[in-house]
């Protein structure tokens with residue numbers, strides 16, 4: 001079988017190799033997961049919860065190895081990887097408990113003495129979980145934990161760029177589950193990924209990735225009426241309110257735009273600031289950005305790692321070059337670091353004099369860029385937020401309650417952060433509106449995503465009904 005070489009993006013060295021699976025390997029995995037489903041769906045909620053708690057405990061126990069592996073194949077700094085692994089374990093715990101709670105509800109019947117109307121939540125069967133490279137474990141566990149908790153079995157397709165940590169995690173932390181409950185197939189999206197989407201034994205396709213891939217998956221899955229759960233790209237805005245403290249806003253902005261080198265679906269990718277405060281914000285964010293250190297994720301003191309690969313860096317360079325050609329000015333950054341001749345690094349970059357029709361404001365850059373634009377009034381800023389075809393998240397910096405309420409009610413996005421950008425909460429749903437796909441992970445909605453609804457109308461008697469024929 002062909003293999004895929006996995007590269008450390010900070011050194012460009014090959015660090016591992018995995019099989020490039022095709023339709024035959026996907027079929028074998030789905031068949032195993034289908035066989036396991038018959039046992040797993042009838043496992044008691046308590047037993048399932050215990051098994052998920054064990055997976056969480058094992059994740060804690062293997063945290064150091066997982067963090068190191070993530071640093072090598074994915075690239076973000078150690079503190080960010082540690083947080084990813086901690087959140088991964090906690091998501092397992094959250095769903096272990098949530099799924100003990102309920103199997104549906106009882107609704108009032110037309111004939112209360114002789115009937116029960118049950119609304120049951122059932123597992124679908126086999127879930128195909130397709131995951132990107134920017135948070136390989138977290139974006140997987142947001143699917144895997146609720147899917148398993150709801151009684152489904154899962155076939156995982158990690159990104160071809162970051163399969164190593166996922167393999168390590170599944171092998172070390174899920175081996176105690178019945179055989180076939182969690183299967184993994186490594187491979188390219190258009191081969192292993194598409195074979196999983198097209199397989200008739202897969203009832204749910206849960207995928208996080210780009211809008212383009214989501215559209216392709218939807219077109220392949222549509223004729224089979226599969227349940228689709230799509231968490232797609234965004235172009236999130238960061239709006240500085242007229243009342244915001246500029247020094248804190250600059251710190252929050254640097255974090256929101258540069259965490260994971262800007263490779264977060266909810267990265268602040270467009271910055272809107274009142275015209276009167278524009279220069280102060282730019283000066284403050286420039287100082288912050290210039291204090292950050294690039295390096296290998298495993299090195300102490302690294303604030304920013306590399307981009308995931310050369311195509312990712314080339315896209316950032318294209319966006320910056322196009323903006324500059326059309327009149328934008330680079331305040332800081334705008335180039336590769338001089339002192340690093342290996343690794344896909346790019347200096348964090350602040351740009352001003354940008355326009356909403358430049359690629360850096362319309363396409364997902366997925367890199368360490370902070371394009372800043374001045375707005376006249378709040379109505380204009382909100383209109384700009386909503387003008388983008390995706391609707392994942394948006395941040396507002398303000399402590400004016402009237403403005404905060406107006407903002408969160410008028411922006412068309414799945415998550416609004418007021419003053420605390422990019423935080424997650426297991427109990428609150430995460431996902432986007434419009435082209436971002438409409439799927440929701442985490443919270444009760446996350447369990448609902450992997451549960452099929454059945455209405456049972458149950459009459460205990462065999463009496464004839466007055467309304468039957470003849471009329």
Ligand code: NAD
Pocket residue numbers: 130131132133134139157158159160187188189190192193194197207208209210211212213214216217231232233234264265266364366392431432436
């Ligand atoms: P991608 O769309 O290239 O790939 C995502 C996954 O889909 C990979 O595993 C890939 O192999 C697979 N894939 C590709 N083509 C496929 C096909 N035809 N059929 C089935 N599977 C296929 O995305 P990426 O570059 O890995 O990740 C970055 C993108 O993910 C960005 O657009 C980002 O915004 C988005 N993202 C969204 C969220 C969210 O929650 N909304 C979170 C993180 C990342």
